[in-house]
Amino acid sequence: MGQEKCRIAAVIVAAGRGERAGQADGPKQYRLIGGRAVIAHTLETFLSHPQVDTVVVAIHADDGELLRKAAEDYHDRITIVIGGPTRQESVRLGLLALHEQAPAKVLIHDAVRPFCDLELITRTIDTITEKQGALPALPVADTLKREAFGGMVGETVPRAGLHGAQTPQGFPYGPIVAAHEQAHALGRHDFTDDAAIAEWARLPVMLVPGSPDNVKLTWARDISMADQRLKGTGSSFPDVRTGNGYDVHSFEAGDHVVLCGVSIPHNRKLSGHSDADVGLHALTDALLATCGAGDIGTHFPPSDPQWKGAASRRFVEHAVALVRARGGRIANADVTLICEAPKVGPHREAMVAELSSMLGIAGERISIKATTNEKLGFVGREEGIAAIATASVIYPGEVPA
Numbered sequence: 001m002g003q004e005k006c007r008i009a010a011v012i013v014a015a016g017r018g019e020r021a022g023q024a025d026g027p028k029q030y031r032l033i034g035g036r037a038v039i040a041h042t043l044e045t046f047l048s049h050p051q052v053d054t055v056v057v058a059i060h061a062d063d064g065e066l067l068r069k070a071a072e073d074y075h076d077r078i079t080i081v082i083g084g085p086t087r088q089e090s091v092r093l094g095l096l097a098l099h100e101q102a103p104a105k106v107l108i109h110d111a112v113r114p115f116c117d118l119e120l121i122t123r124t125i126d127t128i129t130e131k132q133g134a135l136p137a138l139p140v141a142d143t144l145k146r147e148a149f150g151g152m153v154g155e156t157v158p159r160a161g162l163h164g165a166q167t168p169q170g171f172p173y174g175p176i177v178a179a180h181e182q183a184h185a186l187g188r189h190d191f192t193d194d195a196a197i198a199e200w201a202r203l204p205v206m207l208v209p210g211s212p213d214n215v216k217l218t219w220a221r222d223i224s225m226a227d228q229r230l231k232g233t234g235s236s237f238p239d240v241r242t243g244n245g246y247d248v249h250s251f252e253a254g255d256h257v258v259l260c261g262v263s264i265p266h267n268r269k270l271s272g273h274s275d276a277d278v279g280l281h282a283l284t285d286a287l288l289a290t291c292g293a294g295d296i297g298t299h300f301p302p303s304d305p306q307w308k309g310a311a312s313r314r315f316v317e318h319a320v321a322l323v324r325a326r327g328g329r330i331a332n333a334d335v336t337l338i339c340e341a342p343k344v345g346p347h348r349e350a351m352v353a354e355l356s357s358m359l360g361i362a363g364e365r366i367s368i369k370a371t372t373n374e375k376l377g378f379v380g381r382e383e384g385i386a387a388i389a390t391a392s393v394i395y396p397g398e399v400p401a
């Protein structure tokens with residue numbers, strides 16, 4: 001966040017025990033779906049949203065180690081607080097942790113809604129004003145029945161105008177903290193969501209279209225369905241997408257180049273706004289291409305001074321987060337470096353290790369190749385280095401018919 005004031009914060013509540021899902025395998029927010037903890041998916045989405053400055057996570061006092069393991073990639077980017085005995089209390093404690101930063105807007109989200117997407121977060125943020133909260137919700141689709149004595153149907157409840165509430169629910173920070181504090185002081189601990197507290201405190205809340213994918217994992221079955229979904233099983237035509245990327249940087253005076261995350265001594269360096277890692281730039285574009293997320297310049301404009309000298313690892317990790325936020329699993333990556341010098345072979349193993357840690361996939365799914373340009377063209381004249389990258393990602397669902 002640098003010196004800037006935090007404008008938009010998120011509180012992710014993760015202090016529940018998950019009794020309805022069964023506790024034999026531990027609290028549901030730490031169970032694995034698609035090979036990663038539920039909460040890791042959730043955190044990744046919020047941390048990769050370009051407008052979210054700060055993320056607070058409310059956890060149970062017993063779960064420090066579980067969170068550490070589940071979210072080790074994100075630990076230094078989140079603030080952890082201990083939650084309370086109810087969701088309402090966990091939210092209140094999470095909000096209080098933001099007291100000093102006093103963001104303009106705050107998003108409150110269940111850790112166990114791992115399929116919340118970036119667009120839904122944006123819609124919610126855009127609807128919050130100084131005097132109004134935002135509630136993503138979907139119109140109820142089933143006919144509603146009220147149960148009467150002995151399991152009999154008592155009556156049919158008109159469903160017109162009824163919506164199922166989702167999270168993230170968004171509010172101006174000051175008013176929602178005040179509402180929570182007031183409810184707490186008056187011993188009102190029975191609110192099941194924050195929009196209900198806002199309603200009680202007479203803070204208007206506007207409906208925002210929710211997402212059918214943004215389900216809350218409540219029962220054991222929800223967790224196994226989420227796992228199946230991310231594994232892409234059950235689909236006859238898995239949604240495998242391939243993206244490519246190309247980049248060039250010219251040489252300037254210097255003593256080393258950075259290629260695929262590895263610093264290599266050389267008689268010149270590559271010129272660029274960031275560390276000019278041509279291999280990682282091509283790979284970033286290849287990853288973004290698999291989900292139509294623009295290119296590296298869309299996310300990291302060279303005109304923005306904050307990327308001056310930046311390690312390009314950051315660009316790849318951002319692209320990986322966007323891919324994962326869409327439920328994508330990276331299958332492989334292939335980078336070809338085109339240069340007369342330096343020699344890439346001696347550094348290939350280190351480069352594969354770098355990419356393996358950035359992409360979260362095994363080294364055998366990564367290929368780094370190098371070729372000269374047979375002394376032809378600008379590469380042949382040793383004026384610069386070019387790189388081509390390809391990545392394949394498996395997304396949930398099927399290829400459309």
Ligand SMILES: Nc1ccn([C@@H]2O[C@H](COP(=O)(O)OP(=O)(O)OP(=O)(O)O)[C@@H](O)[C@H]2O)c(=O)n1
Nearest residue numbers: 013014015016017018019020085086087090111
């Ligand atoms: N004391 C609590 C209770 C719930 N939550 C969080 O609120 C979200 C939605 O709650 P729910 O699905 O009801 O989770 P649990 O309370 O864990 O589930 P259960 O009611 O089945 O025990 C979850 O991310 C959960 O971790 C929380 O932070 N603190």
Ligand SMILES: C[C@](O)(CO)[C@H](O)COP(=O)(O)O
Nearest residue numbers: 087110165166167192193216
């Ligand atoms: C906040 C919430 O996700 C809105 O649908 C939901 O109310 C929380 O879950 P719970 O089962 O009511 O605790």
